[in-house]
Amino acid sequence: xxxxxxxxxxxxxxxxxxxxxxxKLASDVVLINQIGHYIINSGGKRLxxxxxxxxxxxxxxxxxxxxxxxxxxEFIHTSTLLHDDVVDESDTRRGNKTxxxxxxxxxxxxxxxxxxSRSFEMMVEPGLMxxxxxMSEATNVIAAxxxxxxxxxxxxxxxxxxxxxxIHRKTAKLFEAATQMGPVLSNRPELEAAxxxxxxxxxxxxxxxxxxxxxxxxxxxxxxxxxxxxxxxxPTLPLIYVLETxxxxxxxxxxxxxxxxxxxxxxxxxxxxxxxxxxxxxxxIAHQEADKAKQALEPxxxxxxxxxxxxxxxxxxxxxx
Numbered sequence: 001x002x003x004x005x006x007x008x009x010x011x012x013x014x015x016x017x018x019x020x021x022x023x024k025l026a027s028d029v030v031l032i033n034q035i036g037h038y039i040i041n042s043g044g045k046r047l048x049x050x051x052x053x054x055x056x057x058x059x060x061x062x063x064x065x066x067x068x069x070x071x072x073x074e075f076i077h078t079s080t081l082l083h084d085d086v087v088d089e090s091d092t093r094r095g096n097k098t099x100x101x102x103x104x105x106x107x108x109x110x111x112x113x114x115x116x117s118r119s120f121e122m123m124v125e126p127g128l129m130x131x132x133x134x135m136s137e138a139t140n141v142i143a144a145x146x147x148x149x150x151x152x153x154x155x156x157x158x159x160x161x162x163x164x165x166x167i168h169r170k171t172a173k174l175f176e177a178a179t180q181m182g183p184v185l186s187n188r189p190e191l192e193a194a195x196x197x198x199x200x201x202x203x204x205x206x207x208x209x210x211x212x213x214x215x216x217x218x219x220x221x222x223x224x225x226x227x228x229x230x231x232x233x234x235p236t237l238p239l240i241y242v243l244e245t246x247x248x249x250x251x252x253x254x255x256x257x258x259x260x261x262x263x264x265x266x267x268x269x270x271x272x273x274x275x276x277x278x279x280x281x282x283x284x285i286a287h288q289e290a291d292k293a294k295q296a297l298e299p300x301x302x303x304x305x306x307x308x309x310x311x312x313x314x315x316x317x318x319x320x321x
Contacts, residue, residue: 001311006050009308013053014046017070024071024118035099035111039078042096047206048178049074051312055182055195058305065126069181075119076139077174080146082112087150088232130184138177145169154233156255160240164204172203190299197296198309201289206316208286211236212279215270217321227266233258237285238278239269246276286317 007014025036049070056066084090085098086105092098100108116139123135149166152158179199183191214229215238229236235243235258242254250272257265273279290313300306 006308020071051178055179059182059186061186072119075115079112079115082108141173156258158235167207171207175199175203201293205286205289212282237282238273241278
């Protein structure tokens with residue numbers, strides 16, 4: 001299935017979720033409306049709410065609360081983007097100026113807080129304590145992951161294990177929470193472990209590819225500046241691979257780039273990671289994670305929704321942006 005095929009499969013759910021997102025964004029504070037609409041409508045993939053909708057349907061759910069939880073997941077994701085762009089001092093996202101570039105850091109942080117609190121207000125609506133447990137734990141793990149990533153910045157001694165811990169906390173955890181909503185809403189606890197594993201490995205695959213694309217993608221397609229991770233001193237897997245396996249000369253350049261020189265060495269770093277096989281290695285690990293995601297869904301009965309979930313794992317690692 002293509003992404004268009006998948007969206008067509010649950011088009012009514014997607015449209016209903018989009019309407020709910022716009023409704024719940026509403027505030028009597030004008031700036032909240034402006035920034036909220038700006039980032040929500042800025043062309044993101046909406047992959048995480050899609051996972052909520054597909055997981056619920058794959059588990060046979062027939063109610064409406066999956067729409068609420070899809071919107072909740074999107075609000076949490078959006079709030080993390082607003083905060084991330086301030087922390088990272090980013091000026092471009094999805095091909096547009098970041099909210100902090102347009103309105104400043106203070107407004108971006110505060111509107112991010114509003115979206116976080118609105119998401120918690122909404123997640124009470126289904127009336128399930130299990131949802132509150134899953135989502136409160138997820139947001140706490142994500143916040144800790146952000147701090148862990150901050151500690152890794154400009155640290156050229158970051159290991160593959162520490163890097164994987166960051167992406168499991170910072171990225172994969174929200175994927176995991178999104179897919180877990182399916183069995184939780186459908187009251188099918190026997191499938192929770194499968195959907196948790198699917199989300200965890202899918203999220204890891206997605207982030208690994210993102211980190212490879214930061215050095216290889218077309219800037220216009222990617223929607224952000226090439227080398228952003230390097231500019232921020234983030235030791236992602238392509239760089240870590242060279243530090244663990246490369247020549248002394250290559251390691252020295254990568255180490256200097258991470259610790260102090262950043263984009264000044266972008267051309268040299270890009271040449272090294274392509275020549276060394278670091279990009280191929282990163283994609284190899286991403287494909288392994290995608291395969292684990294697909295294997296996790298073996299207990300789930302056959303349906304078009306299951307096919308869509310399996311297809312998303314393939315699409316996560318076969319993309320250019």
